[in-house]
Amino acid sequence: MIIPLLKGLKVTLRYFFSKPITVQYPEEKIPPAPRWRGIQYFEKDERGKTKCVACGLCMIVCPSQCIYIETAEDEEGKRYPLTYELDAGRCIFCGFCEEACPVKAIFMGKNYEWVEGDRKGYIMTTEKLLEEKKVNP
Amino acid sequence: MELFYLLIEIIVKCVVVFAGLMIVVAYLTWLERKVLGHIQVRYGPNRCGPFGLLQPFSDAVKAFFKEDLVPGKADKAVFVMAPMISIIAAISIFAVIPFGNQFTIPGTNWVVKLRIADVDVALLYIFGVASLGEFGIILGGWSSGNKYGLTGSLRAAAQMISYEVALGIAVIGVLILSQSLRLTEIVRLQGGGFWNWNIWYQPVAFVLYLICGLAEINRTPFDMPEAEAELACGFNIEYSSMKFALFFMAEYAHMVTMGAVAVTLFMGGWQPIIPQLGFIPGVVWFCGKLFVFLFFFIWQRGTFPRLRYDQIMKLGWKILIPLALINLVITGLVVSLKG
Numbered sequence A: 001m002i003i004p005l006l007k008g009l010k011v012t013l014r015y016f017f018s019k020p021i022t023v024q025y026p027e028e029k030i031p032p033a034p035r036w037r038g039i040q041y042f043e044k045d046e047r048g049k050t051k052c053v054a055c056g057l058c059m060i061v062c063p064s065q066c067i068y069i070e071t072a073e074d075e076e077g078k079r080y081p082l083t084y085e086l087d088a089g090r091c092i093f094c095g096f097c098e099e100a101c102p103v104k105a106i107f108m109g110k111n112y113e114w115v116e117g118d119r120k121g122y123i124m125t126t127e128k129l130l131e132e133k134k135v136n137p
Numbered sequence B: 001m002e003l004f005y006l007l008i009e010i011i012v013k014c015v016v017v018f019a020g021l022m023i024v025v026a027y028l029t030w031l032e033r034k035v036l037g038h039i040q041v042r043y044g045p046n047r048c049g050p051f052g053l054l055q056p057f058s059d060a061v062k063a064f065f066k067e068d069l070v071p072g073k074a075d076k077a078v079f080v081m082a083p084m085i086s087i088i089a090a091i092s093i094f095a096v097i098p099f100g101n102q103f104t105i106p107g108t109n110w111v112v113k114l115r116i117a118d119v120d121v122a123l124l125y126i127f128g129v130a131s132l133g134e135f136g137i138i139l140g141g142w143s144s145g146n147k148y149g150l151t152g153s154l155r156a157a158a159q160m161i162s163y164e165v166a167l168g169i170a171v172i173g174v175l176i177l178s179q180s181l182r183l184t185e186i187v188r189l190q191g192g193g194f195w196n197w198n199i200w201y202q203p204v205a206f207v208l209y210l211i212c213g214l215a216e217i218n219r220t221p222f223d224m225p226e227a228e229a230e231l232a233c234g235f236n237i238e239y240s241s242m243k244f245a246l247f248f249m250a251e252y253a254h255m256v257t258m259g260a261v262a263v264t265l266f267m268g269g270w271q272p273i274i275p276q277l278g279f280i281p282g283v284v285w286f287c288g289k290l291f292v293f294l295f296f297f298i299w300q301r302g303t304f305p306r307l308r309y310d311q312i313m314k315l316g317w318k319i320l321i322p323l324a325l326i327n328l329v330i331t332g333l334v335v336s337l338k339g
Helices: A002-016 A057-061 A096-100 A126-135 B004-039 B054-063 B076-095 B124-143 B147-178 B184-188 B203-216 B240-268 B282-301 B310-338
Strands: A040-042 A066-075 A079-087 A106-108 B103-104 B110-113
Touching: A040 A126, A040 B054, A057 A096, A066 A096, A066 B054, A079 A126, A096 A106, A096 B124, A096 B184, A126 B147, B004 B054, B004 B076, B004 B240, B054 B184, B054 B240, B076 B124, B076 B240, B103 B240, B124 B147, B124 B240, B147 B184, B147 B203, B147 B240, B147 B282, B147 B310, B184 B240, B203 B240
Parallel strands: none
Antiparallel strands: A040 A106, A066 A079, B103 B110
């Protein structure tokens, strides 16, 4: 009756002297998985602008309807998004926009840390999406 | 003049012991969380100061600023009094514990004995006051007007009755050996090396004391009065703010006293392990041995699951009390045969 109790004490003492496995989050981070779908970013073209041609496929495929696009044409007759709004507060990070994109302009990033005080802050414009590219090498 | 100096000495000793005990209690909560954390392969508190050393103060400040709530159905006077009874009982035990031998203040011939009071019935006093602490728990649970609180305090009462008996009988073995209730006398008889400690003469009593002591201070695996899973915190369910903190401190202070009494009765008190190490002050030895016990109390909490209520009763009445009685009879026989 006593021996199993002592065995238990031995086990806990062994674990007491082992190194904790805790990942101390803000200082240490586990890198996200290769297929991780985080916050989206825009790929740039050679002129440093978005590759997006405002075809609207991502808007159609998006199940949570969080993408809104207004199309325009520049002086060369090339289509570009006049407004591109992605409401990250509604986004479910399914990655359909990335799959649907014919010109490989939008990608799912690795970033998962984003806190805002109100919902308006979560609306990503073209600039914000291009900005997000910096944290996704 | 002599009397005046004596008064000053007693007051200083009281203040030092009280402050020391409070610091130990504060850091015992830190130690417990740290040790339990490492047993569970995590860090424990490490955000507040280096190694989380400021955690007790942050907890105290937090408890202080919480809302102090008295339930409408509560018996207010008793409700307020219960935590006080608990903490007073836990602290007063330290009045008779001898921490060290004695020393002379340099430049005078004034001898300071390192104990607050040298009572000739110290052991009786300890058991009397220790069980007084349970009244705090019982009254606290009963007066809050909550069914979980009441259940917790009823369990506390039942547990106290069943384990106090075995605890008392186990300690009588030590009494037979030392022929004295005076703690200083018990410590003196254990002097001259660790082979003279009572733990070798009374191993069964020592184990019984540890088990019953754990039940007495309501620690895991005997924390029936506050079984979180079934009683939602038990006797202290309605307590908040500093009243809860007082119960909490009382529990840890009680744990320290249980350890201190164990050191005094079984491990030679402030006596060094071998006489050659006598140059190290007795207080250091006392604190070192106390630390071993406190670590064990925490360690076993991280190891053993809580016993079921009927198992606790069964263990108390059917195993521990008969064992204690057998130990008592054998000790008495051996002592009387030896002369």
